[in-house]
Amino acid sequence: MGRAPCCDKANVKKGPWSPEEDAQLKEFIEKYGTGGNWIALPQKAGLKRCGKSCRLRWLNYLRPNIKHGEFTDEEDRIICTLYATIGSRWSIIAAQLPGRTDNDIKNYWNTKLKKKLMGKFTPDYQGKISSFSATLSQSLPNLSQLCKDNLNSFYTPTKSLSGFESSSLPQNFLYNNNDIPSFTNQCSYYPQNQVGLMDLKYYPVKDQNMLMFGGNEASCSSSDGSYSQISYSKDVKPEEGRFQGFLIEENKKIMLDYGKINSDDPLNTFSDDHEKANGIFDNSQLQYDLEEVKELISTGDGNNMFFLNYEN
DNA sequence: AACATAGGCAACCGCCGCCAC
DNA sequence: AGTGGCGGCGGTTGCCTATGT
Numbered sequence: 001m002g003r004a005p006c007c008d009k010a011n012v013k014k015g016p017w018s019p020e021e022d023a024q025l026k027e028f029i030e031k032y033g034t035g036g037n038w039i040a041l042p043q044k045a046g047l048k049r050c051g052k053s054c055r056l057r058w059l060n061y062l063r064p065n066i067k068h069g070e071f072t073d074e075e076d077r078i079i080c081t082l083y084a085t086i087g088s089r090w091s092i093i094a095a096q097l098p099g100r101t102d103n104d105i106k107n108y109w110n111t112k113l114k115k116k117l118m119g120k121f122t123p124d125y126q127g128k129i130s131s132f133s134a135t136l137s138q139s140l141p142n143l144s145q146l147c148k149d150n151l152n153s154f155y156t157p158t159k160s161l162s163g164f165e166s167s168s169l170p171q172n173f174l175y176n177n178n179d180i181p182s183f184t185n186q187c188s189y190y191p192q193n194q195v196g197l198m199d200l201k202y203y204p205v206k207d208q209n210m211l212m213f214g215g216n217e218a219s220c221s222s223s224d225g226s227y228s229q230i231s232y233s234k235d236v237k238p239e240e241g242r243f244q245g246f247l248i249e250e251n252k253k254i255m256l257d258y259g260k261i262n263s264d265d266p267l268n269t270f271s272d273d274h275e276k277a278n279g280i281f282d283n284s285q286l287q288y289d290l291e292e293v294k295e296l297i298s299t300g301d302g303n304n305m306f307f308l309n310y311e312n
Numbered sequence: 313a314a315c316a317t318a319g320g321c322a323a324c325c326g327c328c329g330c331c332a333c
Numbered sequence: 334a335g336t337g338g339c340g341g342c343g344g345t346t347g348c349c350t351a352t353g354t
Binding site: 037 | 338339340341342343344347348349
């Protein structure tokens with residue numbers, strides 16, 4: 001037997017709210033509050049609406065200090081950064097933007113902001129990025145399963161990798177270590193705007209509150225022969241506006257670095273000069289790192305390609 | 313002017329987690 | 334400890350308006 005509906009569907013009004021209904025709901029809540037029970041509220045307020053509908057109407061439209069209208073550049077930046085960090089957790093994103101509702105932000109993202117960002121790429125890059133994201137997204141089920149199966153066998157650093165301090169991994173951690181589960185995936189990359197293939201080998205690293213994936217054996221065009229793979233830290237603050245990433249070097253040390261892009265190699269996550277990252281976003285009003293944008297335009301299923309929170 | 317298509321947004325649906333019983 | 338109800342959330346739908354043909 002299925003669960004009982006929250007209200008009598010046959011006797012509740014659906015569709016847009018009339019000004020009269022708005023006034024009725026507003027007056028009731030201002031007078032008596034919600035009483036912590038939305039299901040019972042409509043009857044008390046004399047409304048022929050479902051409790052959930054009342055709740056939504058109040059939260060998204062009627063409650064005080066709701067901000068409607070254009071989003072500012074600063075709000076854009078916050079939304080993009082948070083989306084890239086935590087995905088489509090609209091309520092959390094909304095909590096960072098006073099007066100904005102999760103529904104508003106979700107609509108804004110889906111209808112405008114995503115396109116605004118996409119417009120910053122040439123069609124050629126858009127295609128490449130889409131296919132890059134798609135390839136990586138295919139890895140997700142494997143990565144997720146890998147994590148579930150091997151939660152206890154990840155390498156755990158003695159100190160947090162979140163932050164900007166360098167942290168050394170044991171010699172041979174990344175190579176010839178059969179105890180560490182790994183997952184290899186071949187995916188496209190675009191050195192110097194050419195399409196190529198590389199094998200990415202992912203090693204989950206257990207940090208305080210998340211798993212981060214470092215990699216090696218990535219074909220790399222940097223002159224110092226370093227290997228590179230982006231990983232993300234939950235500690236990146238929105239105002240920093242960019243991600244941290246792993247730079248895994250030949251000497252098997254791991255250090256945290258910014259994931260930056262190179263002007264002539266927009267999909268190579270690390271340039272020879274790690275301090276310069278103007279790239280194709282140069283002079284644009286919105287400054288986003290490529291890795292952020294890859295997240296932003298990824299499938300939109302809420303999964304971040306290399307980000308897996310295991311707190312629960 | 314009429315119709316088709318796209319865009320924007322409010323609202324609904326259904327799932328999930330929490331909590332009271 | 335198990336169960337059911339509710340609130341919260343993200344995804345999706347569908348209506349209205351704007352724009353294009």
